[in-house]
Amino acid sequence: MDRILSGIKPTGQLTLGNYIGAIKNFAKVQYEGETFLFIADLHALTLPIEPETLNKNSRDIAAYYLAAGLDPKHTSIFLQSDVSEHSELAIILQNYLYMGELSRMTQFKDKSSKMKEEAIGLGLFAYPVLMAADIVLYNANRIPVGEDQVQHVELARDVVKRMNNRYGKILAMPKAEMVKVGARIMSLSDPSKKMSKSDPKGDIYLSDSLEVMRKKIMSAVTDMGKEIKYDPINKPGISNLMTIMSSLSGKSFEEIEKEFVGKGYGDFKRAVADVVVNEMAPFKARYEEIIQSGLVDEVLSEGAKRAKVVAKETLTRVQHAIGLYRK
Numbered sequence: 001m002d003r004i005l006s007g008i009k010p011t012g013q014l015t016l017g018n019y020i021g022a023i024k025n026f027a028k029v030q031y032e033g034e035t036f037l038f039i040a041d042l043h044a045l046t047l048p049i050e051p052e053t054l055n056k057n058s059r060d061i062a063a064y065y066l067a068a069g070l071d072p073k074h075t076s077i078f079l080q081s082d083v084s085e086h087s088e089l090a091i092i093l094q095n096y097l098y099m100g101e102l103s104r105m106t107q108f109k110d111k112s113s114k115m116k117e118e119a120i121g122l123g124l125f126a127y128p129v130l131m132a133a134d135i136v137l138y139n140a141n142r143i144p145v146g147e148d149q150v151q152h153v154e155l156a157r158d159v160v161k162r163m164n165n166r167y168g169k170i171l172a173m174p175k176a177e178m179v180k181v182g183a184r185i186m187s188l189s190d191p192s193k194k195m196s197k198s199d200p201k202g203d204i205y206l207s208d209s210l211e212v213m214r215k216k217i218m219s220a221v222t223d224m225g226k227e228i229k230y231d232p233i234n235k236p237g238i239s240n241l242m243t244i245m246s247s248l249s250g251k252s253f254e255e256i257e258k259e260f261v262g263k264g265y266g267d268f269k270r271a272v273a274d275v276v277v278n279e280m281a282p283f284k285a286r287y288e289e290i291i292q293s294g295l296v297d298e299v300l301s302e303g304a305k306r307a308k309v310v311a312k313e314t315l316t317r318v319q320h321a322i323g324l325y326r327k
């Protein structure tokens with residue numbers, strides 16, 4: 001039986017990129033195996049964050065998971081910090097990952113290049129160590145993520161190889177998997193950049209009102225020419241909007257191109273906005289209901305209990321293999 005695992009870091013407001021590349025897909029694949037989904041709150045500490053913001057963002061992610069259709073009876077939904085085995089295993093794994101490979105991680109390079117050296121925390125550097133621990137604790141073989149996280153999953157594979165070569169087959173081999181369309185949604189204001197949690201103009205936030213979402217799409221940067229054509233090199237803006245439309249509507253790029261032959265960018269953007277609003281309206285309404293209901297705490301506490309059982313078993317197996325035990 002497959003073990004599926006993924007997580008989202010509660011650093012900022014979730015975007016349409018997170019929804020398309022991750023959350024919507026989690027809901028789709030959850031019944032294909034035993035699924036563990038967490039809120040990576042310890043990872044959120046790798047950059048400065050206010051305690052109230054961290055706490056609110058974490059609960060929001062849990063509510064968004066539920067609003068997207070994740071079923072807490074089947075899928076264990078929990079806070080990373082509620083399962084202390086994540087931290088314990090990370091302390092062990094840090095000895096099997098090396099400075100050179102950690103300093104080559106794209107995410108570390110991106111984030112640290114904007115900071116003074118004195119301000120770069122060790123946690124930011126060691127981020128992939130904790131992420132490897134997250135993954136291997138659940139013997140997960142399938143790791144659904146957006147494109148930007150694949151490099152981290154690759155590093156988790158390396159550490160599994162190292163541990164298994166040295167100590168026998170103690171850990172399952174994880175593999176990153178991405179949605180076919182939408183694993184890298186780009187910024188609406190600069191389609192050469194990924195839509196991230198920190199670019200208010202180029203991002204669609206799940207917390208934006210439907211009107212604001214519509215406005216942002218209508219003012220998205222487009223390209224030269226006037227054809228609606230999927231061509232990420234020459235038409236990155238239109239191709240990004242086509243990706244959003246395709247992933248939410250299920251229509252292929254060819255179908256979209258055919259539908260908009262002879263029509264302009266304005267018509268096309270209006271249609272993209274309709275698709276986004278139609279998807280987001282019920283999703284946002286469910287989110288509001290869930291936040292009001294008090295369900296989140298119950299789900300997180302139940303999820304942590306179930307996750308802990310599996311995590312403890314793996315940690316004990318690793319401790320035994322490496323010599324950390326009493327007779």
Ligand code: TYM
Binds near residue numbers: 019020
């Ligand atoms: P995070 O919180 O940055 O993003 C959560 C998920 O959303 C995907 N994503 C995107 N997909 C498509 N287009 C985009 N523009 C876009 N932006 C983000 C991400 O790839 C991710 O799948 N390190 C992780 C959290 C984490 C984790 C893990 C994931 C911690 N431990 C173990 C998997 C397994 C992160 O910061 O994701």
